[in-house]
Amino acid sequence: MSGGRGTIRIAAASAHFGRDLEFDLARVAKLIADARGAGAALLVLPDAALGGYLADLRHPDPEALPPALDPDGPQVKRVCALAAEMVVCVGYCEAAGGLRYNSAVCVSGDGVLGRHRKVHLPAGEVAAYASGDRFDAFDTPAGRVGMLIDYDKTFPESARSLALDGAEIIACLSAWPASITNRAPRMAQDRQSRLFDLYDCARAAENQVVLASSNQTGAMGGMRFLGQAKVVGPGGDILARTWSRAGLAVAELDVAAEIATARRVLHHLAERRPAGYRMVPS
Template sequence: MGTGVTIASAAAGFGRDLEFDLARVRTLIEQARKAGADLLVLPDAALGGYLADLRNPDTDTLPPALEPDHELIGRVARAAAGMVVCVGYCELGDDGRRYNSAVCVSGDGVLGRHRKVHLPRGEEKAYAPGEGFSAFDTPAGRIGMLIDYDKTFPESARSLALDGAEVVACLSAWPTNISNRAPRMSDDRQSRLFDLYDRSRAAENQVVLASANQTGSLGGMRFLGQAKVVGPGGDILARTWAKAGLAVATLDVGAEIAAARRVLDHLSERRPHTYR
């Protein structure tokens, strides 16, 4: 990566109305462009919204399923123009199954894709799991994507880091605790875990992490927001807290990673033969 890459992570609400969602995506792209962003990470399910009930999804009210080459993705790419934009959607696979997916685009087209690998209990009723993690090159540097629950598992981000990702984009529709909701967001268990995973995945892999999340409510789900950009030492460089908005940070990604790995290089000092 070159000097001074500007990364923006979005906290925003989305629902079933695709044209409304596209208009909001365009608005966020323009806000990010005004902030000088080279990379914008949008939430999971920004095109079509997330599940209204995670524990028992109603198959009649699932998000609209879009083919990988759906014209809506092309419209996001055209709006992105010279910016790199990661956005989540419900994908209709060639096998006829639904996937919780993310696509990374610019005005040149699709740069990378990811299907959510780890499905929390209940989500398997609506989606099939993806089968792997891979990084890809973009004008904003080498990026890997995670969706929601993927970041709970250290192996997910580690796989991307080992594939050369310098920035890990985490797209989420992460809700408050469903079974035991706290009266204040700051006391919510899922709120604490969301931040903990963001910082841990960045620090343990010594990469930059851009975390986007939905805000507002859908059905019985109340989303956390808390978009942020985290440095390779686990330090939060910018954040939105619970409100909608953009977390924006400018940094020399390559130099920051090199500095973090100068004394202790976690990836090269691994001993895989000892791990069961």
């Protein structure tokens, strides 16, 4: 684990994004400006911020998919320029080798710092995206970061892989909707709303890392997105949140010091017993 950076501010965004790339980039610029005004060193934007998410998760229309973008193309370069001295994570649909990936990129004004392709695809996404195959942490001016997208955070192994790779901060980028099959009359009673918060807190606490969780708001097709952006400390405590509103959750903390405090007595990663775990072949 790297250290010595002292106190920084981390921001996670709730916002709506659609198919209009120019509109999306203007919203990205506004959120970066707002995060900069709040003194943030790291901003985590939602999944599918460049081009929007699927309009139908169960039966995606192949003629209405998000635009597939070059991972080194003009849109990513524009986010790099907007980021300047900040570290910014943003989600998009990646075009690569004739395939489409639900992807995220972490950038600063110096260029791309890290990339992630969503590994765990729920049933409907299989028709729209290919699956990634790895979880890697990477160094940034804000600390060592790893990224997860949406459904990735449902699986403990995802965040654990990043923590074992030295991630101090896990950026969870989401376009996470309310329950599609069992709609609740109030968002607070929604099953997916409860799980979204539960996974955020559990992944932070079990790995004793900081977690910044972004999400889309508004609606796309028949889906309502939850918002609920938040920053979670290494003890699983929510330090800042947006609830269901659009906006920024901003928390100020010394990441290395908070992690060291959380691991002082019980160090989950060091006290694992891998020899006793059943490893089921994939």
